[in-house]
Amino acid sequence: MSKINFHDLTPAQVLLMGYAVVILTGSILLTLPVATVNGEGMSFLNALFTSTSATAVTGLIVENTASFFTMFGQIVILVLIQIGGLGIMTMSTLFAFLIGKKLTLRHRLVIQEDLDQFQLSGIVRLVRYVLGVTFTIEGLGAFFLFLRLVRDMPMGKAIYFSIFHAVSAFNNAGFDIFGNSLENFTSDPAINLTICALIILGGIGFAVIAELYDGKKFKNFSLQTKLVLSVTLVLLVLGTIVSFALEFSNPETLGNLSWQGKGLAAFFLSVTPRTAGFNTVPTGALRSSTLFFIIALMFIGASPGSTGGGVKTTTFGALLAVLYTTATGKEDVELYKRRIGKEVIYSAIAIIAISLMLVVSVTMILAITEEAAFIDLFFEAVSAFGTVGLSTGVTGNLSVVGRILIIFTMFAGRVGPLTIAVAIGERRKRKANIRYPKEKILVG
Amino acid sequence: MSKINFHDLTPAQVLLMGYAVVILTGSILLTLPVATVNGEGMSFLNALFTSTSATAVTGLIVENTASFFTMFGQIVILVLIQIGGLGIMTMSTLFAFLIGKKLTLRHRLVIQEDLDQFQLSGIVRLVRYVLGVTFTIEGLGAFFLFLRLVRDMPMGKAIYFSIFHAVSAFNNAGFDIFGNSLENFTSDPAINLTICALIILGGIGFAVIAELYDGKKFKNFSLQTKLVLSVTLVLLVLGTIVSFALEFSNPETLGNLSWQGKGLAAFFLSVTPRTAGFNTVPTGALRSSTLFFIIALMFIGASPGSTGGGVKTTTFGALLAVLYTTATGKEDVELYKRRIGKEVIYSAIAIIAISLMLVVSVTMILAITEEAAFIDLFFEAVSAFGTVGLSTGVTGNLSVVGRILIIFTMFAGRVGPLTIAVAIGERRKRKANIRYPKEKILVG
Ligand SMILES: [K+]
Ligand SMILES: [K+]
Numbered sequence: 001m002s003k004i005n006f007h008d009l010t011p012a013q014v015l016l017m018g019y020a021v022v023i024l025t026g027s028i029l030l031t032l033p034v035a036t037v038n039g040e041g042m043s044f045l046n047a048l049f050t051s052t053s054a055t056a057v058t059g060l061i062v063e064n065t066a067s068f069f070t071m072f073g074q075i076v077i078l079v080l081i082q083i084g085g086l087g088i089m090t091m092s093t094l095f096a097f098l099i100g101k102k103l104t105l106r107h108r109l110v111i112q113e114d115l116d117q118f119q120l121s122g123i124v125r126l127v128r129y130v131l132g133v134t135f136t137i138e139g140l141g142a143f144f145l146f147l148r149l150v151r152d153m154p155m156g157k158a159i160y161f162s163i164f165h166a167v168s169a170f171n172n173a174g175f176d177i178f179g180n181s182l183e184n185f186t187s188d189p190a191i192n193l194t195i196c197a198l199i200i201l202g203g204i205g206f207a208v209i210a211e212l213y214d215g216k217k218f219k220n221f222s223l224q225t226k227l228v229l230s231v232t233l234v235l236l237v238l239g240t241i242v243s244f245a246l247e248f249s250n251p252e253t254l255g256n257l258s259w260q261g262k263g264l265a266a267f268f269l270s271v272t273p274r275t276a277g278f279n280t281v282p283t284g285a286l287r288s289s290t291l292f293f294i295i296a297l298m299f300i301g302a303s304p305g306s307t308g309g310g311v312k313t314t315t316f317g318a319l320l321a322v323l324y325t326t327a328t329g330k331e332d333v334e335l336y337k338r339r340i341g342k343e344v345i346y347s348a349i350a351i352i353a354i355s356l357m358l359v360v361s362v363t364m365i366l367a368i369t370e371e372a373a374f375i376d377l378f379f380e381a382v383s384a385f386g387t388v389g390l391s392t393g394v395t396g397n398l399s400v401v402g403r404i405l406i407i408f409t410m411f412a413g414r415v416g417p418l419t420i421a422v423a424i425g426e427r428r429k430r431k432a433n434i435r436y437p438k439e440k441i442l443v444g
Numbered sequence: 445m446s447k448i449n450f451h452d453l454t455p456a457q458v459l460l461m462g463y464a465v466v467i468l469t470g471s472i473l474l475t476l477p478v479a480t481v482n483g484e485g486m487s488f489l490n491a492l493f494t495s496t497s498a499t500a501v502t503g504l505i506v507e508n509t510a511s512f513f514t515m516f517g518q519i520v521i522l523v524l525i526q527i528g529g530l531g532i533m534t535m536s537t538l539f540a541f542l543i544g545k546k547l548t549l550r551h552r553l554v555i556q557e558d559l560d561q562f563q564l565s566g567i568v569r570l571v572r573y574v575l576g577v578t579f580t581i582e583g584l585g586a587f588f589l590f591l592r593l594v595r596d597m598p599m600g601k602a603i604y605f606s607i608f609h610a611v612s613a614f615n616n617a618g619f620d621i622f623g624n625s626l627e628n629f630t631s632d633p634a635i636n637l638t639i640c641a642l643i644i645l646g647g648i649g650f651a652v653i654a655e656l657y658d659g660k661k662f663k664n665f666s667l668q669t670k671l672v673l674s675v676t677l678v679l680l681v682l683g684t685i686v687s688f689a690l691e692f693s694n695p696e697t698l699g700n701l702s703w704q705g706k707g708l709a710a711f712f713l714s715v716t717p718r719t720a721g722f723n724t725v726p727t728g729a730l731r732s733s734t735l736f737f738i739i740a741l742m743f744i745g746a747s748p749g750s751t752g753g754g755v756k757t758t759t760f761g762a763l764l765a766v767l768y769t770t771a772t773g774k775e776d777v778e779l780y781k782r783r784i785g786k787e788v789i790y791s792a793i794a795i796i797a798i799s800l801m802l803v804v805s806v807t808m809i810l811a812i813t814e815e816a817a818f819i820d821l822f823f824e825a826v827s828a829f830g831t832v833g834l835s836t837g838v839t840g841n842l843s844v845v846g847r848i849l850i851i852f853t854m855f856a857g858r859v860g861p862l863t864i865a866v867a868i869g870e871r872r873k874r875k876a877n878i879r880y881p882k883e884k885i886l887v888g
Contacts, residue, residue: 246812288818289811296804319797326794331787342786343775349793350770353763360740367733368690374732375818 012419019055019084019415026051026080035073042068045403052407054080056414057307059174059277059389060380060406062396066179071160077175078167084414085171085202085307086134130206134170141166141198148190169198172308174277174389182268186280187261192268199276200236203302204228223338224314228303231313232274235297239270242293252285273297275308277389284392288375291392295379298386299359309387309413311355318348354417359385362409369401370394384409456863463499463528463859470495470524479517486512489847496851498524500858501751503618503721503833504824504850506840510623515604521619522611528858529615529646529751530578574650578614585610585642592634613642615751618721618833626712630724631705636712643720644680647746648672667782668758672747675757676718679741683714686737696729717741719752721833728836732819735836739823742830743803753831753857755799762792798861803829806853813845814838828853 009017030047033039042050046062053060054077065074108124146162153161161177168175178184185191201209211225218226244266247254254262268280273294286294301310317335322345325333333340362381363374370377376392383390384406398406453461474491477483486494490506497504498521509518552568590606597605605621612619622628629635645653655669662670688710691698698706712724717738730738745754761779766789769777777784806825807818814821820836827834828850842850 287811289808292804292808292811292818292822319793322790323794323797326791333790342789345786345793346766346777346789347770349763349789350767353767360736364733364736367731367736373818374736378736 015419016415019411022080022083023048023051023055023411026055026076029076030069030073032072035070035076036068037070038068042073045400049403049407050077051080052410053389054173054175055084056387056410057081057084057171057173057309058384058387058410058413059168060384060391060395060410061175061389062398062403064179065175066177074164074177078164081171081173081175082167085167085173086130126206129210133206133209137198137201138163138166138170141170141194144194145191148188148194165195166198169195169276169278170202170307172199172202172274172276172302172306172387174272176278181279183280183282186265187257189260189264192264192280195276195278196268196271199271199274199278200232203274203276203306203308204232205303205306207305208303223336224304226336227314227317231317232303235274235300235313236267236270239273239293239297240267243269243290246287246290246293247281250285250287253281269294270297272390273301273386273388274313275301275310275386275388277383277387279390283390284376286392291375291379294390295382298382298388298390299355301386301388309385311351315348315351318345319352322349351416355385358409358412358417362405365405366402369399369405370397372397380406381409385413387413459863460859463855466524466527467492467495467499467855470499470520473520474513474517476516479514479520480512481514482512486517489844493847493851494521495524496854497833498617498619499528500831500854501525501528501615501617501753502828502831502854502857503612504828504835504839504854505619505833506842506847508623509619510621518608518621522608525615525617525619526611529611529617530574570650573654577650577653581642581645582607582610582614585614585638588638589635592632592638609639610642613639613720613722614646616643616646616718616720616746616753616831617751618716620722625723627724627726630709631701633704633708636708636724639720639722640712640715643715643718643722644676647718647720647750647752648676649747649750651749652747667780668748670780671758671761675761676747679718679744679757680711680714683717683737683741684711687713687734690731690734690737691725694729694731697725713738714741716834717745717830717832718757719745719754719830719832721827721831723834727834728820730836735819735823738834739826742826742832742834743799745830745832753829755795759792759795762789763796766793795860799829802853802856802861806849809849810846813843813849814841816841824850825853829857831857 027044027047027050029035030050031041031044033041036042041047042063049060049062052058063069065077069077142162142165145166146158149161150158152158164175164177167173174181176182182191182195205228207222208225208228211221218229221229240263244254244262247266247269248262249255254265257265265281268278269290272278275298283291299310300316301312302308303313318333318340321333321335321340324330333342333345359378359381362385363378366372366377366381367374372394376394379390379392380394382388387410395406471488471491471494473479474494475485475488477485480486485491486507493504493506496502507513509521513521586603586606586609589610590602593605594602596602608619608621611617618625620626626635626639649672651666652669652672655665662673665673684707688698688706691710691713692706693699698709701709709725712722713734716722719742727735743754744760745756746752747757762777762784765777765779765784768774777786777789803822803825806829807822810821810825811818816838820838823834823836824838826832831854839850
């Protein structure tokens with residue numbers, strides 16, 4: 001990559017290009033005959049879909065990962081997941097370490113953009129830390145999965161399956177090689193709790209993990225960590241209760257499970273939209289009220305600087321804080337006795353607005369091009385945008401236009417629609433900083 | 445009403461109580477045997493539904509207004525529409541004028557809240573003006589409708605029908621006594637253009653009408669008027685183009701119409717979500733992509749200080765402005781060379797957030813209690829919240845829980861969810877105005 005002249009590109013533009021190069025490389029690898037069981041390779045469009053889905057850590061699939069791909073194909077997917085989950089720049093830094101190259105300032109600036117960091121100082125230490133945390137947690141997760149899986153399958157297969165699903169879970173990728181996600185393990189506590197722990201840790205972000213690891217008390221955490229932990233906790237508790245209440249009597253999902261099974265399955269339904277994409281009960285059998293609720297959870301998604309997607313828990317928290325501020329007539333938005341600047345609130349709102357417009361537009365186009373119930377297409381669009389990967393079953397039947405649209409949506413969801421807008425817009429010259437007189441308008 | 449002791453109530457609370465009293469009075473009148481053709485009166489739940497729908501100028505109906513009600517019943521509905529459209533306090537001021545009573549300061553404060561005004565000065569002049577504009581425009585509209593309707597029906601009936609539909613259209617109420625809304629007039633230019641003019645004038649708000657009437661140039665308008673006019677224009681143009689493109693080939697809607705008919709019907713589809721509720725093509729026959737698009741338009745709704753509902757065009761405009769501000773890296777939100785204060789933006793965001801939560805919750809509950817396609821229930825919930833009154837046909841089949849929920853949603857949509865939140869919350873003592881230190885959070 002060092003041969004390309006990056007000097008005219010902004011960090012956001014370098015990022016977009018980097019992801020595009022990885023996705024294209026992955027696509028080409030998946031079209032090779034050696035990648036598929038039938039020995040013919042995948043069609044380019046489907047390979048592009050799969051490669052984008054893996055790199056964007058989404059998990060939507062047009063062919064069953066377990067039965068369609070050879071181990072070579074599966075490992076290509078796993079590598080794409082790890083690159084996509086860690087972020088392209090972290091991976092290229094790892095590569096630079098390995099070949100002993102020094103990082104340029106430009107390289108550091110792009111990492112900063114990719115990892116959602118405030119400061120440029122300590123970037124290299126940060127990357128080392130991120131890599132260490134990732135491989136440690138994935139290793140521990142794989143170990144616990146292995147203890148359970150080795151009871152059902154040969155040692156070698158158990159090791160492969162443990163690593164694959166630990167990496168897929170921590171990176172919130174949602175790809176599985178069981179063939180039916182985790183539906184064989186609906187009531188299995190060991191698998192459920194290990195996978196949920198990996199998903200949640202992957203989704204709360206590396207900065208939060210660091211503060212948790214330091215063992216400080218809650219009141220000494222940074223505002224960011226306090227907000228991530230409270231919103232995540234509220235969404236998990238609320239999600240479990242609502243899922244339980246809505247699906248309790250549905251014979252195709254929770255209805256025929258034991259009490260423990262019902263509890264685990266409801267908990268899993270609240271964890272997976274943050275934005276893992278595994279499922280333990282068939283998504284297509286959920287009631288439409290539950291699907292709509294999960295659409296909202298998927299739209300919110302995971303936390304910033306994590307492997308998850310969506311508009312992010314802190315963005316949602318900022319929205320709630322604005323609501324509280326207005327209802328109580330306060331002047332500034334405050335959270336945990338800290339003031340939030342208007343520029344942060346404006347960013348949060350912009351992200352929610354552009355994301356809403358994106359999913360509404362994508363759903364509308366799908367409703368024209370595809371033959372499926374509206375709720376299934378709405379669900380598919382938000383799942384792709386939030387890089388969740390849950391589907392009621394329409395992915396494999398998408399038309400060519402539908403596939404291309406979902407590929408675009410997954411990509412936009414991973415890099416962030418605002419990053420794309422900024423990449424296009426940021427080179428325009430800003431006008432001199434005139435401050436116009438204030439004038440009121442009526443809203444609502 | 446002067447016997448009730450209002451001294452402990454805030455303006456927002458007086459408003460809520462006023463609307464509740466009007467709705468209950470209307471309900472009781474509609475249960476009288478003289479109100480219905482079958483001579484048995486309406487059941488109380490259905491009468492409450494109809495009275496709320498009329499007072500909230502929504503137009504959702506559980507019984508056909510044309511065939512179920514006597515002329516007495518229809519006139520009760522028409523009076524409720526006029527009270528609801530003008531606002532309860534404007535009506536009580538009219539009443540005070542008529543009996544020669546002086547307005548108290550408290551009365552003026554409540555009017556201010558009801559009419560969305562900045563200033564307390566000139567309130568009485570404003571009310572006179574609002575009444576004058578309303579009856580003038582309704583009179584002109586009725587005259588034009590009469591010229592067309594008298595060709596099809598006897599003079600007396602034509603007068604009654606002209607007045608009813610002019611009032612219903614200007615107040616964005618959507619009630620009709622043709623029995624099938626305006627489906628007999630799909631390609632009729634006289635009816636379409638008169639009704640659309642009434643809807644649009646009713647929906648842009650009295651302050652904007654005043655500035656338009658003064659004949660100033662666009663650049664001399666207030667920011668409020670500029671914003672209302674631009675957003676309304678964009679929504680009308682975009683709505684016509686998208687509706688035309690989506691329904692062009694649908695044989696049940698635009699497909700079999702002439703070119704002129706297609707154009708008029710597409711234009712009407714873009715006008716009616718702002719939030720009139722009349723329809724010239726069968727709503728239930730629209731494609732799901734069109735329904736979803738109309739859901740978005742209904743959610744945005746009409747302009748502040750008007751007879752229409754929704755989160756309002758200016759609120760939506762503020763959201764777009766925040767998006768533009770963030771994408772271009774500006775510090776303040778600016779519109780037409782004016783700075784918008786953060787307290788206005790925060791209010792806009794709070795209104796959108798609480799409204800979204802409301803329609804999502806209502807849709808979820810409807811999806812549990814009702815037997816209908818998800819898109820139809822989502823459409824019904826947003827139509828009720830936006831006081832639009834369009835329906836794909838599920839209203840009459842709603843369960844008791846569904847009816848009660850829609851009654852609540854129409855009421856909340858008319859008075860505004862934030863007004864309810866403030867009415868409940870505003871009496872709490874504010875804490876001393878401590879300004880906390882600023883801290884950053886990551887969003888998106
Ligand atoms: K995922
Ligand atoms: K209406």
